[in-house]
Amino acid sequence: MLLEISDLEVEVEGKKILNGVNLKIAEGETHVLLGPNGAGKSTLFMTILGFPKYEVTKGKIIYKGQDITSLETHERIALGLGVTFQNPPAIRGVKLKDLLKIVDKNEYESNDELDEEVIKLGERLKLNEQFLNRDVNLGFSGGEVKRSELLQLLAQQPDFIMFDEPDSGVDIENVELISKEIINLLDQENDNSKKGGLLITHLGYILRFVNATHAHVLIDGKITRTGDPEEIMSDIRKSGFGEA
Ligand SMILES: Nc1ncnc2c1ncn2[C@@H]1O[C@H](COP(=O)(O)OP(=O)(O)OP(=O)(O)O)[C@@H](O)[C@H]1O
Numbered sequence: 551m552l553l554e555i556s557d558l559e560v561e562v563e564g565k566k567i568l569n570g571v572n573l574k575i576a577e578g579e580t581h582v583l584l585g586p587n588g589a590g591k592s593t594l595f596m597t598i599l600g601f602p603k604y605e606v607t608k609g610k611i612i613y614k615g616q617d618i619t620s621l622e623t624h625e626r627i628a629l630g631l632g633v634t635f636q637n638p639p640a641i642r643g644v645k646l647k648d649l650l651k652i653v654d655k656n657e658y659e660s661n662d663e664l665d666e667e668v669i670k671l672g673e674r675l676k677l678n679e680q681f682l683n684r685d686v687n688l689g690f691s692g693g694e695v696k697r698s699e700l701l702q703l704l705a706q707q708p709d710f711i712m713f714d715e716p717d718s719g720v721d722i723e724n725v726e727l728i729s730k731e732i733i734n735l736l737d738q739e740n741d742n743s744k745k746g747g748l749l750i751t752h753l754g755y756i757l758r759f760v761n762a763t764h765a766h767v768l769i770d771g772k773i774t775r776t777g778d779p780e781e782i783m784s785d786i787r788k789s790g791f792g793e794a
């Protein structure tokens with residue numbers, strides 16, 4: 551098992567947001583998390599990452615067999631957790647290229663070689679060298695922010711990856727492009743993939759490309775249904791979250 555969450559209750563600034571979440575994700579699986587605005591989806595991600603504002607009042611988070619519930623965020627990242635944020639902040643004074651060079655943990659013979667590698671990764675997401683020299687997220691368009699988030703994962707190569715609405719605000723052509731890279735990151739074309747993923751989407755279009763193995767519906771901080779992604783998505787389209 552890659553990730554095991556049991557009976558998780560979380561408060562943010564004194565307000566209870568997650569209300570007993572249970573979730574198990576094994577290697578090779580990609581789960582999709584569905585639910586209305588404000589249900590607690592992003593809160594679950596932030597809690598798995600260990601952001602200090604998100605206080606675990608009950609339950610635990612086990613990652614690769616280790617209890618990570620009280621680890622610092624940087625320690626969790628070092629264990630192989632990765633994320634694309636729904637609304638990442640702009641970082642004035644930090645070039646995207648330099649951030650990519652920091653998160654890339656591969657061994658390189660020289661700085662030039664690392665430079666070249668980062669530029670190649672950028673090209674995969676249609677972000678050229680001039681773009682990589684801009685400050686992280688500063689003035690990036692909505693779609694550029696999403697591709698930049700994914701690019702950081704390509705450099706980081708985490709084992710368990712959470713994608714918070716990677717498709718929102720992204721045009722149709724770019725949804726195909728980012729889907730391709732999500733498939734690569736999760737090693738979905740390999741039957742023995744050791745990676746795992748958790749993906750939040752409202753649109754579902756991305757699921758035409760990315761292969762989700764399980765779906766969960768989160769309502770009011772609780773998972774109310776788990777099952778086949780296509781079936782659940784189709785029920786939500788027909789009758790909304792009430793019936794799902
Ligand atoms: N700092 C905070 N103080 C109080 N409430 C908060 C705080 N941060 C988040 N919340 C509340 O927690 C609830 C869950 O928010 P969350 O961002 O997890 O929802 P979500 O399911 O990701 O929604 P969306 O689909 O709109 O992204 C919301 O009602 C939100 O207003």
Ligand SMILES: [Mg+2]
Nearest residue numbers: 591592593636
């Ligand atoms: Mg959210």
